[in-house]
Amino acid sequence: MTVRNLDALLRPSSVAVIGASDRIGSVGGTVWRNLRAGGFQGPVLAVNPHHAVLDGQPVVPNIGALLVVPDLAVLCTPPETLPPLVAELGARGTRAAIVMTAGLDAMRKQALLDAARPHLLRVLGPNCLGLLTPAIGLNASFAHADALPGDIAFVSQSGALVTAVLDWARSRRLGFSHLVSLGEHADVDFGDLLDYLASDPQTRSILLYIESIESPRKFMSAARAAARNKPVVVVKAGRAGNGIHAAASHTGALAGSDVVFDAAIRRAGMLRVDTLQELFTAAETLARFRGGHDGTLTIVTNGGGAGVMAADAASLAGIPLRELGPELLSRLDAGLPATWSHANPIDIIGDAPVHRYTDTLRALLADRDTGAVLFLHAPTAIVRSDDIARACAPIVRPDADRVMACWLGDAAVTDARRIFEEAGVADYATPEEAVHAFASVVTYRRNQALLTEAPTASENGPPAVDVARTVIARALDAGREMLDESEAKAVLVAYGIPVVKTLAVDASADAAEDAARTLGYPVALKIRSRDISHKSDVGGVALDLCDGAAVRDATDSMLSRIRGSRPQARIDGFTVQAMGKRPLAQELIVGASIDPLFGPVILFGQGGTAVEVLADRAVALPPLNRVLAHEAIGRTRVAKLLAGYRDHPPAKLDAIADVLVAVSQMLADLPQIAELDINPLWADADGVLTLDARLRVSRKQCAGAQRFAIAPYPAELAETVAWRGRELLLRPIRPEDEARHRAFFEQVEPRDLRLRFFSSRRELPRSELARLVQIDYAREMAFIALLAPARGGAPETVGVVRVVCDPDNVEAELAILVRSDLKHQGLGHLLLDKAIRHLRGHGTQRVVADVLHENAAMRELARSHGFTAEPGQDSTASMRLVRELAADRGAPITVHP
Template identity: 60%
Template sequence: MSIRNLEYLFQPRSVALVGASERPHSVGATVLANLLQGGFAGAIMPVNPKYRTLGGRPVAPSVRELPQVPDLAVICTPPATVPGLVAELGELGCRAVVVITAGLDAALKQAMLAAARRHMVRILGPNCVGLLVPGIGLNASFAHLPALPGKLAFVSQSGAMVTGVLDWARSRGIGFSRFISMGDSSDVDFGDVLDYLADDGATQAVLLYVEDVRAARKFMSAARAAARSKPVLVVKSGRFAEGARAAASHTGALAGSDAVYDAAFRRAGMLRVLTTEELFAAVETLAGGKPLAGERMAILTNGGGPGVLATDALVGAGGTLATLAPHTMRRLEEVLPATWSRGNPVDIIGDAPGTRYSQALQALLQDEGVDAVLVLHAPTAIVPPLEAAQAVADTARGAARNVLACWLGGEGMVPARSVLGTAGIANYATPEEAVAGFMQMVNYRRAQQALMEVPAASSGEWRRDRERARAIIGAALQRGGGLLGEAEAKEVLACYGVPVVETAIADRVEAAVLLAERIGFPVALKILSPDINHKSDVGGVVLDLESAPAVRTAALAMRERLHALLPQAHLRGFTVQAMARRPGAHELIVGASSDPVFGPVILFGQGGVAVETVADRALALPPLNMALARDLIGRTRVARLLAGYRGRPAADVAAVAQVLLRISTLLADLPEVQELDINPLLADAQGVLALDARMSVAPAASAGAARFAIRPYPEELEESAAWDGGSVLLRPIRPEDAPQHAAFFAALTPEDVRFRLFEHMPTLPPAQLARWTQIDYEREMAFIATRSGPNGPETLGVARAVADPDNVGAEFAIIVRSDLKGRGLGALLLEKLLRYCRARGLQEVLGEALPENSRMLQLAHQLGFEVGQSAQQGSMRLRLHLAPAAR
């Protein structure tokens, strides 16, 4: 991640155009015309040895003869010239380059990047349309139209999308803060741009057009950070180009699919839409709307038909129709005609004047059970549409809830829609579009909730036998890897606390009979062959065998079937397992595979032999916590069955979630696991039980955690330290620490809160609690000191460092529980944090402290910090230069 020198790219004070031309329709001529016509106030310096002047500007014959060092250079010269030009520009002191040139092969790209890195030059492109910053009049592109100024940043991998969206947006009066064509993203990529835009005050929302993601962890870190500060919306192309691949597991077939991108966008807190039009419609709705308190919509209409259409669209999209409170119904009875609908949708009849709209809308906006109101107006000859629109606009002004509108009709509705738009009311052409707009608000709310949701405290520690699991996998790799036997796969799962049915392996028919007698009847018999993906396809599963002769007969028949159907398949024997008597249990599937972009991905859904046909499944990126695991379960249809129905008790969903958490841990520990299916996983009120499992392994290319698109909990950073006559555990904070972190905050004195936050904060808002406990270990760290207390684990202190995207410096902060100050705990925590920062390669740590925070200033002096006056009035600046960690 790096935003270094991106200010020269996105906010330059001077621009050089290398390859400027006057040849009609050439890129050099088009870019020059755009630069000159955009209104850019800084210097514009064309470069080309063939000309003395262009567009009334003097032309430099070469980069070295430019009259001044440009902040930004734009290159549109032949591919072979690009690396040398980047080197020359870097030597001059230019720090940002847009390479519009296409056709650079791999060797030229590498030479270009090598030249750029020597001088810390940032490169946008190559093979891009260019860059537009309308707020400063910069149009460094060959786009056919300029962009209007606005608050949206549009970032696209597709050049065609850049020009198409510019045309589309301009015709609708939509403006931009930044309009960025990424091209090949050889240097500046989505992660860099998202990091920059997250803190860009000129940008209210970020819109992405994505074709593929390359640096998954960088992308996810930047996207999660940006989505916490402003809406990030994404259109991803290629939704139906996946083509399920052949795989050893059901989950493996989804690797590389669009469903994985969906899971990644969801985990990052981004809102995915399907079309460009939806993208801008969603922005319009979100930009003008207020945060939703809930998802319940009331519909106010002057015609029954539009109200029914809106209701159908709402229910079909998974929305919620509000139930009106009794006092709202009484109020509506007082102001509406006797023929009104007496329910939601609220039909106020076709002759409704503006006052009736106003009175009904006011009643709905005062109902605590209503989170948004959609007002529909069908044209009539009785009431002018402008009158109704003005009444709605006046009533909605200052309301705490969102009001959306749909004035049906054509040109005659334009003045009414203008009144609504001026009042900040998002309005749409049809009821279905209005409901879609509302659902975008709902989906954005859900995305933000998922990003900020605080998981419950851990329900207790569980032990894993990592070494035994590694030994099983190691033995399999010595055989050549591939598919583990069912018993081996189940043993690995058992090492991670997943309940499995007892399973034994027999290499011959008679051995299977003996094992069945030992286990006890009835038993299940299954074929064991590395060449069979789905045993039931070859009659390789027989259940409820009640006797030794029945086992013998089934095994012999199974062997004959295999030889007849697949004579080339290798028969390793049979597995024998006790029959699991769980009448009424749900059959689920839990799976994992490795996606080529995002690494490990976890699947959950309805299982059984018809798993592909039912296709009830959801995907998530690990690592998971309890909140994320429950969210994954809740995104499937089978979740409603697990909740219980018609006297059937609810299944133990917490036990299902625990299986997902343990698979997440297994994937971090065991990078050799490539694919995994537990199918079926039985789930009922008594818990869960894995009946069948398959697992494929291969030599690992990297450590388990390194494969994850989101860095998992760094367990290796835990350490015990002697303190106060006993010991404390110093470890990274986890999302599950939220309850004890809230208790820790509550134990701080107001003065200590002010010392830490520079302001009074009597209570800790849930969003802030989530922000402090759900950290991205890739770019920040918070170490807590914890020990067991009378009511469970307790947090005693925390030291936190947030690194800049360039990994040069980090801002730090530290606080100890008020009743434990002055006993050396702060020094323990800060020294731990500094060791981590050195190991990470940071060059310095910085902090702020109030002058009266004498303990903090004393600790800083003790640890070698420079202490001086801060630029922030009334505080002291703490700075420590870090020596590299010893190797």
């Protein structure tokens, strides 16, 4: 379950406290007093067999005696009482419960959930502090203080942090829409609350304190949906990570590490910060500040020292300062003394009168190229800070979302700080805090951009999946988990990844020499052993062997070394490979491993034998496309080398990205993959080349699309159908379809667009178009109909059907659009049938479509497919078409020929 009945939890109309008490210091007594004192307007009921009256209000002995069925029940009773109480509450019609009780063992916790499930009763906790919804006066918690109403939602896995945040926020007059303590989150979890809060009109930003996540795909789907609507900021405990272990590959050592969680947060379009202070600073900044889209900063200050501090902080955070253009410099020269800094930071000198501040701010805000403006002021005896603030406030108010302020000091700038805050300007205590907040905004926008980027197509051809599966199956049938180098490279070749020519031979000098002669000198010789993963660590690699004698000497000395240092290692033979000659190539590593929580993850970074020492790496969650692959590459230090320097031309970045995309596809297709290292992967202006590869497999089905934290592209849903004597491809939409989808909309008449979107429009904004092609396949689906033109050329989109499921997968909303010149030719029937078949297979119970009354074609199409009509939200203009799918779950699925 996800959002179902969460309204009864977070916005109940009545509340009962089971175990209410008058005992000071008890949980039941504290919750009762908090509910009574919070101003909640609905009935507040008490249940306790040992009391008749509490605070002048009658107390009933049991749930059956309640005269009102409460929306929400707060349980403060011993563990053994909880399952029967929940079952009784559910039977009476209560739809949500907060379980404060701690100490439930696994058996009792499961009994609690089993009691709630038949009634769809939602459980918060157990072992939680409770929750607060200040706007309705709801304080269903045992916190020591109430919360102020506001528009920030805070969800915490720690009850102690909720109380600490309450103290901190009240001192700063910071308000909340909701505060929720999850406790052990046996039922209601982060994913559920993200889904609810994403569409909650009273919540403008969402803050999370996370210690653990149990349902990664559910969490990622909810997080990505919420992050598209409003800022989501996360503090994650446990940065050190306790899941790191020895592994057969460099990448395998990342399993369970904190960098994987970082990758998940980034991929979801959220922002991660390190402390609770930063959590709320980031929330305030994202809510108020809209400037700095180019990631640069302009600093204006009345003190050189403050400006230097801000500039230093910007340099450390990787934030460039904006260069001042000639027109702006000229305008500033006209209003500033000759001794001003003539650069960014703009130092207007400590003796600045009021007009110098106002003139400078007018010049900066009139020039859109200045982007974000950081206003720094240190108090002086020459001009009162509040006088400066009053004069500047009317100037900054229209552009408050481009300005950040830092009034240095305390009492002397209190009024000035208040005046700027009332003008809508985000305020910070120090220059460093302001710059750090700006850097968070830049990071957040970068993460958000990944949700709307349109990738280009990879040059990888269709993989030879059967070849790769055969190689892996042979190794597993032989009882081996480590593939030898030639086998690992065969899998890479099957996925279009270039490898150096390699031959596998037995452990004899004659065989090695024959292979070297076949490949041509010079060659590299490597030991082949299922017990040795890192060959260079044991002297198992010899390079630049130029003739047969060198090969024979290398085989003898290598065998002698290894038998002396690793006598238990089984020697399977050698691999002989041609020595590549690419002197300007960079050594990279591309890898994959299985995280215990998020499943398959991909690593990219600087490679070679010192990969752990360099620790230059970026981690990404699959599935990947070129845009996401390039983003991962760009997060490493080696990216600067790949861009070219001195006599090194830029490397072919698309070729590197295509390797990452290929590894992503491998992880989806080959569930036996446990660990992969491609190291080194050479990259230069001519492309990439794999020199060495390690691949560990397992019968345990470690990888595979089902283990992805983000549902990959479901290629298996594509099908070809016959339409009017031609073949039509029906397949799920993908991000690469953006340009084709724009061309499709351009061929739809304005009237048809109005019937589809309920509003007149000539074109779709880029942001909306990106959202239509970048979908979460776990919760929504869009099938496009592709038709090849009669005279050849690229296929064109001629129709699309879209279904968006609610988080509970109970109901899906449907919409269809067909190219205007192809209407009334059966396309709509094909698309609707495809959507219904998909939803039935997905387990969705009902499909609905909101349709304007005048849309006769859609009404008739739906009627012919078993839909019935109901009144719409605006019954005068629209209707709702509904088809129940649960009733025909066993009906045969029609597959078009």
